[in-house]
Amino acid sequence: MTEVQGTVADGYEAVRDAFAENFRRRGETGAALTVHRHGRVVVDLWGGTAVRGPGSASGPARPSQSSRPQHAPGTAYRNAPATASAASAVARAGAPSPSAGPSPSAGPSSTASPDAPTRVPGARPETRGPAGSGTGQPVAGSDERETLPGGADGDVPWTAATAAVIRSATKGVAAAVPHLLHQRGQLDLDAPVARYWPEFGAHGKERVLVRQLLSHRAGLPALTVPLSPALALDGRSGARALAAQEPVWEPGTAHGYHAHTYGWLLGELVRRTTGRTLGQWFEAEVARPLGLDLWIGLPVREHGRVARLERAERPEPPRSSGLRVRAKDSVVRAYRDPDSLTRRAFDAIVPAPDENSSAYRAAELPASGGIATARSLSRFYAALIGPLPAHGTPPPTDASRPRKPGAPTDAGPGAAPDTGPYADDPAARFPAAARLFTPATLAQARAEDASGPDRVLVVATRFGLGYMLHGPSSPMLGPGSFGHPGRGGSLAFADPESGTAFAYVTAGMQKSVTSDPRAQALVHALRACL
Numbered sequence: 349m350t351e352v353q354g355t356v357a358d359g360y361e362a363v364r365d366a367f368a369e370n371f372r373r374r375g376e377t378g379a380a381l382t383v384h385r386h387g388r389v390v391v392d393l394w395g396g397t398a399v400r401g402p403g404s405a406s407g408p409a410r411p412s413q414s415s416r417p418q419h420a421p422g423t424a425y426r427n428a429p430a431t432a433s434a435a436s437a438v439a440r441a442g443a444p445s446p447s448a449g450p451s452p453s454a455g456p457s458s459t460a461s462p463d464a465p466t467r468v469p470g471a472r473p474e475t476r477g478p479a480g481s482g483t484g485q486p487v488a489g490s491d492e493r494e495t496l497p498g499g500a501d502g503d504v505p506w507t508a509a510t511a512a513v514i515r516s517a518t519k520g521v522a523a524a525v526p527h528l529l530h531q532r533g534q535l536d537l538d539a540p541v542a543r544y545w546p547e548f549g550a551h552g553k554e555r556v557l558v559r560q561l562l563s564h565r566a567g568l569p570a571l572t573v574p575l576s577p578a579l580a581l582d583g584r585s586g587a588r589a590l591a592a593q594e595p596v597w598e599p600g601t602a603h604g605y606h607a608h609t610y611g612w613l614l615g616e617l618v619r620r621t622t623g624r625t626l627g628q629w630f631e632a633e634v635a636r637p638l639g640l641d642l643w644i645g646l647p648v649r650e651h652g653r654v655a656r657l658e659r660a661e662r663p664e665p666p667r668s669s670g671l672r673v674r675a676k677d678s679v680v681r682a683y684r685d686p687d688s689l690t691r692r693a694f695d696a697i698v699p700a701p702d703e704n705s706s707a708y709r710a711a712e713l714p715a716s717g718g719i720a721t722a723r724s725l726s727r728f729y730a731a732l733i734g735p736l737p738a739h740g741t742p743p744p745t746d747a748s749r750p751r752k753p754g755a756p757t758d759a760g761p762g763a764a765p766d767t768g769p770y771a772d773d774p775a776a777r778f779p780a781a782a783r784l785f786t787p788a789t790l791a792q793a794r795a796e797d798a799s800g801p802d803r804v805l806v807v808a809t810r811f812g813l814g815y816m817l818h819g820p821s822s823p824m825l826g827p828g829s830f831g832h833p834g835r836g837g838s839l840a841f842a843d844p845e846s847g848t849a850f851a852y853v854t855a856g857m858q859k860s861v862t863s864d865p866r867a868q869a870l871v872h873a874l875r876a877c878l
Contacts, residue, residue: 352393359877360383360874374866376856379395380853383874397855398654401504513709515835518832523815524630528789537559538559540558553599556599561613568593570596577697577707603798603803607693611717638782641721642718645710646710657855678805728851730842736782809821810822824850828844833864836864837856840852
């Protein structure tokens with residue numbers, strides 16, 4: 349039986365039960381779940397394995413894309429968790445830039461947050477490339493891997509610090525960048541894309557608006573000629589190809605899920621607007637100030653904490669929602685047609701890249717390559733709807749009540765502490781009322797901009813600007829919820845009406861596109877607790 353670790357606040361026990369039930373009945377292998385309410389952690393759970401060894405009861409992992417192994421089972425890059433227990437798990441968070449000062453560290457007996465940046469005892473020193481670039485390199489002559497202590501079967505356990513590839517849930521993270529640029533007056537969402545990216549205006553695209561890129565209405569869901577993995581991962585070849593082709597439909601007249609092209613389009617737009625890649629901008633302006641273990645372009649030093657994606661081995665549970673089943677089956681049927689737009693949209697990269705490879709993790713893929721811990725992904729969405737209390741300080745309404753840094757507050761007795769890389773660094777704390785989106789930006793992001801038949805997913809979908817909206821094919825907490833699922837299982841969203849942020853990340857890839865039975869079981873349990 350898989351042991352579930354972590355904490356829940358009083359009143360959220362049903363969520364813990366549903367998380368445990370995912371391992372018993374729904375084919376879960378390794379996952380984490382974090383929920384914030386009004387900026388405070390109320391659910392913080394993890395369990396299962398991050399990397400399955402050859403002696404595992406269910407056998408070695410089956411890679412989610414390529415069968416080519418990237419490293420031996422039971423090993424990982426430097427700075428991976430040192431033990432299976434939560435108390436002694438050694439976590440690594442993204443290091444602040446040199447100007448931010450040295451990273452705090454803690455040994456196995458430290459009381460620092462599991463998300464605090466630390467070094468495994470005896471680990472070799474290493475360097476890090478530019479923020480978000482994924483270009484950090486190990487020192488010359490050093491071994492890039494270390495053996496991880498696991499169980500007798502060679503499994504590497506999931507810990508509080510384990511991160512995972514979140515696939516298309518990355519889209520919701522990437523969408524925050526153009527919204528924040530608009531909020532700062534650097535980007536007009538109603539302007540033609542060609543204002544910032546002149547080459548894009550060729551072949552009938554001169555009137556495509558920035559907002560149409562965000563709501564999947566640009567008519568560019570597929571490439572005329574698919575890219576090889578090497579070209580797809582270089583960051584710019586996809587954008588150049590899209591600038592040189594005609595739209596599939598007249599922009600603005602229909603919508604269809606831009607599975608891969610969304611990332612290349614947004615990435616180039618941000619580069620042209622700011623001079624930085626989207627991953628670099630996000631790291632400097634969002635992830636580092638908020639203390640997030642959330643990357644679009646993973647630094648080499650963090651590779652050892654990433655779970656290995658694998659295909660789910662066990663059958664999915666009985667079909668309980670006819671509509672969601674039809675949605676999945678419709679996509680599968682459409683994909684089987686080699687000439688369909690669905691097939692072309694999802695097969696923009698041929699052959700499919702190995703999502704467990706170092707190259708994939710380091711690449712900046714704003715549509716599908718984000719890597720995050722559940723804690724940080726939930727914290728990100730909590731910051732979108734804010735206000736988000738600072739690390740180690742009480743919320744504004746609780747300022748008069750003394751408490752120890754990291755102790756539970758208004759979320760209720762037993763709430764998990766709000767922790768992160770800067771929890772014990774007063775100089776790095778951000779204002780107690782910190783929030784990413786202003787009320788106007790929040791309203792803009794989740795206002796419906798596209799709805800009805802989706803020309804790629806071939807079911808009815810609803811999109812705001814960069815975010816999927818709650819609906820039959822993408823159920824979240826309620827009518828005002830916005831976020832994004834990741835194909836295979838991950839889900840992250842915010843519900844401003846209830847002050848809730850939710851993030852579920854998993855290594856076990858099931859056959860889900862917009863709605864996964866494990867994620868939905870967790871959402872259903874959470875809804876009953878509110």
